[in-house]
Amino acid sequence: MKIKNLYFLLVASLIVFGVSSCGTKTEAKKDCQMKVGIVFDIGGKNDRSFNAAAWEGVRRAERDLPICLYDVEPGNPTSIEPAMRAFAEKNFDLIIGIGFAQGPIMQKVADDYPEIKFAIVDGVIFEKDGKTPKQNVASLVFREHEGSYLVGMIAAQKSKTGVLGFVGGMDIPLIHRFKTGYEEGAKSVNPNATVIANYVGVTDSAWNNPGKGKELALSQINQGADVIFTAAGNSGLGAFDAVERFGKNAEGEANKFVIGVDSNQNGVKPGFVLTSMVKRVDNAVYDVVKEVLGGNFKGGFHVFGLDKDGVAYMMDENNRNLISPEILQRVEEARGKIVAGEITVTDAMAK
Amino acid sequence: MSEIFTIALLFSTIRFATPLIFAALGGMFSERSGVINIALEGLMLAGAFTAAVITFETGNPFLGLLCGMIAGAVLALVYAVACIKFEADQVVAGFGINILMLGLPALLSGAMYDSAGSTEQIAKADLLPEFFGINIASFLAFLLVPVCWYVLYKTPFGLRLRATGENPAAADAAGVSVNKLRYTAVVLSGVLAAAGGAYLSIGQSSLFTRGMTAGRGFIALAALILAKWRPVQVLLACLFFGFTEALTIPLANIKTASGENVPVQFIQIIPYVLTIIVLAGFIGLSRAPKALGIPYRKEK
Numbered sequence: 001m002k003i004k005n006l007y008f009l010l011v012a013s014l015i016v017f018g019v020s021s022c023g024t025k026t027e028a029k030k031d032c033q034m035k036v037g038i039v040f041d042i043g044g045k046n047d048r049s050f051n052a053a054a055w056e057g058v059r060r061a062e063r064d065l066p067i068c069l070y071d072v073e074p075g076n077p078t079s080i081e082p083a084m085r086a087f088a089e090k091n092f093d094l095i096i097g098i099g100f101a102q103g104p105i106m107q108k109v110a111d112d113y114p115e116i117k118f119a120i121v122d123g124v125i126f127e128k129d130g131k132t133p134k135q136n137v138a139s140l141v142f143r144e145h146e147g148s149y150l151v152g153m154i155a156a157q158k159s160k161t162g163v164l165g166f167v168g169g170m171d172i173p174l175i176h177r178f179k180t181g182y183e184e185g186a187k188s189v190n191p192n193a194t195v196i197a198n199y200v201g202v203t204d205s206a207w208n209n210p211g212k213g214k215e216l217a218l219s220q221i222n223q224g225a226d227v228i229f230t231a232a233g234n235s236g237l238g239a240f241d242a243v244e245r246f247g248k249n250a251e252g253e254a255n256k257f258v259i260g261v262d263s264n265q266n267g268v269k270p271g272f273v274l275t276s277m278v279k280r281v282d283n284a285v286y287d288v289v290k291e292v293l294g295g296n297f298k299g300g301f302h303v304f305g306l307d308k309d310g311v312a313y314m315m316d317e318n319n320r321n322l323i324s325p326e327i328l329q330r331v332e333e334a335r336g337k338i339v340a341g342e343i344t345v346t347d348a349m350a351k
Numbered sequence: 352m353s354e355i356f357t358i359a360l361l362f363s364t365i366r367f368a369t370p371l372i373f374a375a376l377g378g379m380f381s382e383r384s385g386v387i388n389i390a391l392e393g394l395m396l397a398g399a400f401t402a403a404v405i406t407f408e409t410g411n412p413f414l415g416l417l418c419g420m421i422a423g424a425v426l427a428l429v430y431a432v433a434c435i436k437f438e439a440d441q442v443v444a445g446f447g448i449n450i451l452m453l454g455l456p457a458l459l460s461g462a463m464y465d466s467a468g469s470t471e472q473i474a475k476a477d478l479l480p481e482f483f484g485i486n487i488a489s490f491l492a493f494l495l496v497p498v499c500w501y502v503l504y505k506t507p508f509g510l511r512l513r514a515t516g517e518n519p520a521a522a523d524a525a526g527v528s529v530n531k532l533r534y535t536a537v538v539l540s541g542v543l544a545a546a547g548g549a550y551l552s553i554g555q556s557s558l559f560t561r562g563m564t565a566g567r568g569f570i571a572l573a574a575l576i577l578a579k580w581r582p583v584q585v586l587l588a589c590l591f592f593g594f595t596e597a598l599t600i601p602l603a604n605i606k607t608a609s610g611e612n613v614p615v616q617f618i619q620i621i622p623y624v625l626t627i628i629v630l631a632g633f634i635g636l637s638r639a640p641k642a643l644g645i646p647y648r649k650e651k
Contacts (some may be wrong), residue, residue, distance in 0.1 A: 044468010044561060073467035075457055171615045198603050199615050205565045210556035215363055219600040234469050241557050244475050292615040334549040
């Protein structure tokens with residue numbers, strides 16, 4: 001290769017990488033009454049789903065409250081613990097861990113720093129006896145099966161084929177909870193409905209493999225599925241691409257639908273997203289920050305179900321026309337019954 | 352069985368095989384010249400990330416693909432300098448590149464989009480187009496196979512490349528500039544592997560996510576060895592690996608006699624188990640280019 005060509009490559013690469021270095025932004029912060037550190041899950045804070053919901057919550061807290069916010073997006077599971085300990089060493093007032101994978105880590109770190117307050121989403125932390133909820137940790141858990149039940153009802157009523165898809169991220173009990181709720185909800189309106197369930201993988205890379213997510217969705221569509229519920233972080237976005245491939249019919253309605261998860265994903269592919277099973281991680285972390293600031297932090301388990309709007313199905317301008325009032329009415333009735341305890345949705349994690 | 356072996360499975364196989372074909376053909380040039388290329392994974396990530404960013408910013412997937420390939424070339428050049436000029440251990444340097452590319456895109460995307468985990472999603476209209484349900488990149492991958500075959504076996508460049516990988520001293524004596532040729536081969540492998548990565552982010556998916564290659568670079572390497580470093584066999588090996596990957600999807604829904612699903616872990620190890628079986632048992636004598644992994648120092 002000629003030297004000239006090499007120079008060309010070098011210059012081109014500088015342009016490629018140079019473009020990317022101008023985006024850094026730092027925000028000088030007003031008075032800082034409290035330092036909050038948040039450690040995200042492997043998906044990263046902009047997964048438009050689970051982590052994004054947590055990010056939205058702490059950002060709102062940063063805007064509204066006199067706090068300083070620091071965040072870490074760990075590159076792999078082994079960098080979670082150092083990040084958490086680094087926050088603790090610097091005497092942060094509150095450290096938030098996002099995702100079930102941080103449970104065992106926070107268990108150790110919270111033991112070592114009893115003076116610091118912790119919060120974990122999707123995990124439960126006990127004292128050393130293994131029974132009492134840990135006092136300096138707020139364990140924020142959600143009743144995902146309840147919300148999934150409702151979107152399952154919507155999916156089954158919307159489906160023309162009676163075949164529904166479910167694309168899970170990692171094959172773990174937490175994700176099974178989405179699936180069983182979804183299936184039960186679907187069968188409650190159409191006993192003949194079938195749910196085809198696939199999982200992206202069995203390691204944490206399962207949250208970051210949109211190509212595989214798309215393949216799974218396409219395979220389910222091929223088997224007749226016309227509504228697909230995802231609970232797979234970044235991989236779920238592949239399912240969004242998959243349904244978009246099938247376009248819209250003559251009336252301008254999508255032929256295949258996807259149901260988003262955790263954050264409101266209705267706007268990710270407007271018209272193709274039937275609804276989103278939102279998990280109000282944002283509200284939960286916001287409230288924890290507020291409680292710590294106000295001095296009324298409570299350790300132990302905080303459970304968010306349909307009753308507290310901790311989980312919900314999302315209606316907005318993007319999907320208002322996709323779901324008829326009759327469907328909504330039926331879903332709302334079921335919602336009332338679940339809250340009142342008349343319907344019990346199976347919790348796959350309780351087994 | 353008929354519900355498993357469908358036309359959809361064929362399409363799925365092609366989609367899974369496409370990035371492997373690019374990467375394995377890339378690896379072939381590098382290894383045929385005598386440089387181990389364990390960095391395929393990192394080179395793919397470089398291509399995937401750059402393509403996703405450029406396509407998102409400009410809305411032109413072909414420009415994205417081109418820039419991705421350039422990024423792959425640049426990164427491969429770094430690798431080549433380490434391995435050829437400084438005679439670094441090729442496996443260690445290759446892993447260095449892979450680890451670098453787990454971190455660097457995250458750093459850049461964190462700076463650009465305030466999100467280390469993924470880049471912004473690209474609109475469908477701006478992705479690499481599809482024809483007859485098959486992505487243009489897949490056609491390109493299949494087209495590359497005869498091209499690579501021709502280059503490797505029918506051109507002076509290919510002859511010199513093969514000679515360099517087998518007996519660099521003899522090639523040198525015959526007037527071939529061994530190290531110059533190796534630089535070219537490694538950079539070429541970066542270009543091709545990066546194209547495979549770009550397909551992942553702007554063809555198959557619509558964004559870059561951290562570590563999105565998920566081991567495909569290593570599968571490509573396995574395919575290359577299975578194919579005994581020959582282009583047509585590379586295609587077949589990649590199709591085989593693509594097929595095993597595609598097969599896991601319908602298999603996951605097969606019920607056992609008692610009506611239970613087969614545990615997904617068993618299904619998902621199929622490609623890897625098959626890889627081991629095939630590599631260990633069925634390919635027979637696999638002879639790598641003789642000078643593979645050995646830096647060449649010209650006698651003064």
